[in-house]
Amino acid sequence: MNFVKKLWLGVAASAVLFSGPAASQQGVGDVVYVPTPEIVVEEMLRMAKVGPNDYLIDLGSGDGRFVISAAAKGARAFGVDLDTFLLREARKNAQAAGLSERATFVEQNLFETDLSKATVVSTYLLPSMNLKLRPKIMALTPGTRVVAHDYHMGAWYPDDQRDIPVPEKKVGTAGVSYVYLWYVPAKVAGKWQSQVNVAGKDTAYEMAFDQSFQILEGTMRAGADSAQIRGRLNGENISFITQPKGSPGGQRHEFKGKVSGDSIVGTVRIGDGTAAREAKWTAKLAARGDLKKASDDIQE
């Protein structure tokens, strides 16, 4: 099923999650409590590669299953919820698993939670809540992973997704769980002055990036040459290509690199096939631009 069709299915199903079917007994705040099936929790943690170096925050932690499963993988994990009954359950479950040091819970509105220390954020919330959280999530350290059960982030298309058959699932999208993974992208919108070093000789290039979430377009200039850029960001990793037409020497360029703040360092493959050469490139930010506004968000 294509992603957009799925988004609409998700929106339709979210009405069910919002109205609170008989299966949802607790939950306080902006959405009722519906637990994520354990096999889905495991798959989401696997997709996000959660491990001992991680700090996971589950927004709306319910009975604590995300937090406790992340702690079982060696991560530090933290859950917030407004439901005192569920918070008590979550703490009891963490204790029973012998993980109460690494799996902690706080009564707090998830919209007020400080996410700055998170390396992974997990949600099972309505699309409208994900959209409200999106600017705060987009501002996190590049490479921070976000995993969401069933509901999307609007025009911020996922970097990875899976459909997991769950025959016993009756709430939201019955019989199946959709899970989504995003990497917070580095922000590169704007103009960059670059040096490409071919055979020991530096050539000046200029890149102008338009960025919409992780998607890049723009223009690359070198002397009188000018070519269109198409590419993407995966956290702090940038990759983009230019076609031969308009590129220096009439040769396709394939750039890869790592963004750290106002600098990029990487390699570029110039040309095709066996004649292709690899060169080092660096870039410095000359003028920061704004990220493009999302015009195609699905609203509820």
Ligand SMILES: C[S@@+](CC[C@H](N)C(=O)[O-])C[C@H]1O[C@@H](n2cnc3c(N)ncnc32)[C@H](O)[C@@H]1O
């Ligand atoms: C659909 S459940 C998901 C529970 C858990 N994350 C899971 O996947 O099993 C949503 C949870 O969010 C909590 N919640 C709703 N609005 C909230 C808010 N504004 N702040 C904190 N928690 C909230 C509810 O109490 C409920 O436990």
